[in-house]
Amino acid sequence: AISNHSDNTYFVFDYDNKQIKRFVPELTTDVFVAGSGKNEIKDGVGLTASFGAVLKIISFNNVLYVIDNLYESGIGTFKSSTIRKLEYVNNDWKVTTLISTTSENSYNDIALDSNNGLYVLVKGKGIYKLNLQDNTLSLFRGGEIKVGSGNRHALVDLGYAELFKIKDNDLYIRSYSDLIKISDFQTKFATAAAGK
Secondary structure, rough: OEEEEEOOEEEEOOOOOOEEEEEHHHHHHHEEEOOOEEEEOOOHHHHHHOOEEEEEEEOOOOEEEEEEEOOOOOOOOOOEEEEEEEEEEEEEEEEEEOOOOOOOOOOEEEEOOOOEEEEEEEOOOOEEEEEEOOOOEEEEEEEEEEEEEEOEEEEEHHHHHHHHEOOOEEEEEEOOOOEEEOOOOOHHHHHHHHHO
């Protein structure tokens, strides 16, 4: 997993060492951020925090949001999927778990909209919004949606979406081999929900 940061540095997950590092291109080096090297989900600061397998990192206002999945060492059995936050506090990176699941409905992807709303793509379910005040998920849009233009339309089941990205007011979704763009997605989903 890798994410660019506003200061032209990059945050990366080092899978072998189970650590998040910050890469500084001008210095051609990386800087340790957090991770004990143990395969576990454990909150803490710097070396006291632990990661499983970070699949996604997004950066916003000096805060990192990550999807961190835990698999049992050796046999690779899925144990949990978590969304975690990394904040730079008192010259150290503090790692906090926001929400976690042990079901097969793991978190596939995360994205921020233009209003700093955090959206979560939940495997087998659809798109949820994460309330950062109380760390609860609420369904934003699930099930099938009809996409297309003119006379060409298709049904897409959001439960099978694998990746998504929000840019400005547009939502991009990858489902199987399809790439779908929904312009002004919040308005269109609100109109559809109201039955208009």
